[in-house]
Amino acid sequence: MRDGVETIGLLAGLAPEIAADLLRQAQRRTVHADEVLFTAGQPARSVHVLASGAAKLMQTTPKGARVIVKYVRPGEVFGSPALLDRFYPVDAVAVMDGVELQWPSELLRTFIDRQPRVAFNVIHDLETRLREMEDRLRDLSNEPVEHRLARAILKLVDTFGRQTDDGVEIPFPVGRQDLADLIGSTLPTVSRTLRAWETQRQIRRSRRRLVIADVEAVARVLYQDTAPEPKPRRSHRRAARR
Amino acid sequence: MRDGVETIGLLAGLAPEIAADLLRQAQRRTVHADEVLFTAGQPARSVHVLASGAAKLMQTTPKGARVIVKYVRPGEVFGSPALLDRFYPVDAVAVMDGVELQWPSELLRTFIDRQPRVAFNVIHDLETRLREMEDRLRDLSNEPVEHRLARAILKLVDTFGRQTDDGVEIPFPVGRQDLADLIGSTLPTVSRTLRAWETQRQIRRSRRRLVIADVEAVARVLYQDTAPEPKPRRSHRRAARR
DNA sequence: CGCCGTCTTGAGATTCCTCAATATAGGTGG
DNA sequence: CCACCTATATTGAGGAATCTCAAGACGGCG
Missing domain, CATH: 2.60.120.10 (Jelly Rolls)
Known part of the structure; x- marks a missing residue:
């Protein structure tokens, strides 16, 4: 249960054929360790999920200080600002070889119109991340x-x-x-x-x-x-x- | 443009009559400064928005250290873990008098099935908050x-x-x-x-x-x-x- | 007008960072 | 397969930021 499509949160609760459909529309890409998946400041054009591998999300301040915002594991959504047509707020770098799935934001948005459940799945991931961040904030403070x-x-x-x-x-x-x-x-x-x-x-x-x-x-x-x-x-x- | 229902992000992009409908289903409540809106650990039964006033979200560690996670302003969604039937992760306390709207999570979920746009609005708020947290994390670190x-x-x-x-x-x-x-x-x-x-x-x-x-x-x-x-x-x- | 919760301010302790010199590991090319 | 080379890690010394602890002042509320 460490990788593979069956653990992709985005697909949770969808009827199998719907999930398969959504999955079919994803762009698959093999990524290698240290490969940059996207960069902070770029317009966010698609929503990402790792099918396998791992990545780190990080920010670099103007002065060069770095912060690792998160290590992403397979199945977790990242780059979700794409849904809102924003910019990626972080750099994403693969830390091991793996496979990345991408959904162009446009496509995902129209898909959601028919399958609101997908939006829930995104919300689920975001809530989880928010909670993680709150925990880290608490730690850092105390x-x-x-x-x-x-x-x-x-x-x-x-x-x-x-x-x-x-x-x-x-x-x-x-x-x-x-x-x-x-x-x-x-x-x-x-x-x-x-x-x-x-x-x-x-x-x-x-x-x-x-x-x-x-x-x-x-x-x-x-x-x-x-x-x-x-x-x-x-x-x-x-x-x-x- | 500081308060009032017209700035509620949750309703953004909805047809006026739909927005009105959703608004009608909200529970309105007057809150006073220092009033506790909900408490960390409680099952989250509804999603909240302030129509006016302000609130702070905070956590208290077992040892008694406090962290203010966020000051909430009118129009921002808070307590969204309700959508996922989770527990409130923070205490919410009003810091000034105001009016709070609440949607029971069940109701909101079924509403979203017909109006996925509402889910987007939630995603929007969550993304924004996530970004805020990332900023604070960076600050705290550097x-x-x-x-x-x-x-x-x-x-x-x-x-x-x-x-x-x-x-x-x-x-x-x-x-x-x-x-x-x-x-x-x-x-x-x-x-x-x-x-x-x-x-x-x-x-x-x-x-x-x-x-x-x-x-x-x-x-x-x-x-x-x-x-x-x-x-x-x-x-x-x-x-x-x- | 007095009381209680907040602030102010001092002094000392401490954690952690800064700077810098060296050591090490692992990957590489001969 | 080994010696080399570069990125990383180790370690020391010193200093700075900020926390702790504590005593007193303040001010808004009842």
């Missing part, structure tokens, strides 16, 4: 780097993780800089934290791939409060009022 | 408190600002803590920055309301780089590579 990092990795694990003999592997390269861009931190800081976890055998790297040997241990980072002292706090961040 | 604060205020200004004799006023109370929760900072830090701006006559407060006397000046904070030294940087945040 959590220290270590927690954010742990959470980011756990998310990657259960979105893309593949069980192997000695741990869960993220099937595409995720560099220190990528993680930094994902959690709003910097390469050196991420490197230090990850190094520590490597020494404790919680994670490992095997040819550019991240392998989480002990998922539990990483998750535990979130619970063992960094402050062992049971000193009651009355923070202006509103952390724990008594 | 910008110092001062910039985030300036941007937050400018956003409030052009979303809710009302021109008065001596500046633009935000027509509902926005406390230091609120601003802190909005930009991922703390009350004392926000207070200090704002104090400085008050002394420079850029902003002011008149009975719990924020008044921006010199919008330009606040905007200028974003451009005058905090680092006056033209020292070339090669940061790991990827700020300016040459």
Whole structure:
């Protein structure tokens, strides 16, 4: 259930022949790791879904700072601003080889007129993404780097993780800089934290791939409060009022 | 064009009589400042829109830290998880008196079957919100408190600002803590920055309301780089590579 | 007119970033 | 198959931004 057309949210709830029809109208494209799928600022002409592979959506500020907005997995809609004839707000780059489906926005819009369910499916994906963003916002506002990092990795694990003999592997390269861009931190800081976890055998790297040997241990980072002292706090961040 | 039913995005593009019909089916409710519209965790039974007034959407972490996800203005859809029979992910609290419209999710769903345009309107709002969130994520990752604060205020200004004799006023109370929760900072830090701006006559407060006397000046904070030294940087945040 | 919720402001602690030098891995061409 | 080369990662030192904690001032409301 990791890839293939059967998990495309956009098609959910459609009668099989309708789904097949919509699918037939998609443009299929093979993409390779590091290939740019679209670029921020371009007019968004079609709605995208990965049938397989993975991609990252990122933004670059005028000053060159990067933010990874999201890692996209197969079945998720991206580039949906096309429906509204807007511009892509992010760069999309494949992080592993795969197959991309595209629906020209015009086509999809007319299709929706007959099958409103498709619009629901888009709404579903957007809601899910919005929720993800809210979570990240909360994290970024309140959590220290270590927690954010742990959470980011756990998310990657259960979105893309593949069980192997000695741990869960993220099937595409995720560099220190990528993680930094994902959690709003910097390469050196991420490197230090990850190094520590490597020494404790919680994670490992095997040819550019991240392998989480002990998922539990990483998750535990979130619970063992960094402050062992049971000193009651009355923070202006509103952390724990008594 | 600040409130009233004519700016409800949900109704955009509908034939007048259809819009009127949908509007007729809404439940109207008068709400008062500080009134809770719904709470995070509740099953989302209806989709909401303000006809007038304003509300804030916020989350509270288990530890008590707060985040303001968004200030909602009249015409914007909120509580849309209802369409998917989910739970409200945030608390919604009115920040000023106003009128709230609600459509039970069931009703709206069947309406959409005949009028897919309504689904588009929802998608439009969700896309817009997603974009807002991406912007905030970028800010939170890369910008110092001062910039985030300036941007937050400018956003409030052009979303809710009302021109008065001596500046633009935000027509509902926005406390230091609120601003802190909005930009991922703390009350004392926000207070200090704002104090400085008050002394420079850029902003002011008149009975719990924020008044921006010199919008330009606040905007200028974003451009005058905090680092006056033209020292070339090669940061790991990827700020300016040459 | 007094009280309670908000702000202000100070001082110190701390996390994390910045800058920079080196080490490493993995892919490549001989 | 090995040595090389380049992109990445490691690590150290220092400093800055901002958070914490805490005490007092303020101001709007009842």
